[in-house]
Amino acid sequence: MVERRHFEFDCKQASDVSRAEERLDRYQQQLAELEREIEQEEAIIADKFDPLQEKLATIQLKPRKSDIDIRTVALGWAPFVLHEDGSADPLFA
Secondary structure, eight states, X not given: OHHHHHHHHHHHHXXXXXXXXHHHHHXXXXXXXXXXXXXXXXXXXXXXXXXXXXXXXXXXXOOOGGGOOXXXXXXXXXXXXXXXXXXXXXXXX
């Protein structure tokens, strides 16, 4: 009687394992299918939004006097002496 229970328990476990393996196979197939769909959608999106395929237009803007704001005007001067051979030496230390 005890052996029969062990046998039935082992059969039930084997059945559970085989059902779990079948479910695992189905889930792996679903995962592979979803990954293929994602890759296809990625390709479609990449083609649709490719910046190299974007058509650009040149727009020329003319500034108005009211758009120009000059805050600082500066002049830099550094004196040099030019020699006949084309070389230059600074006149400041």
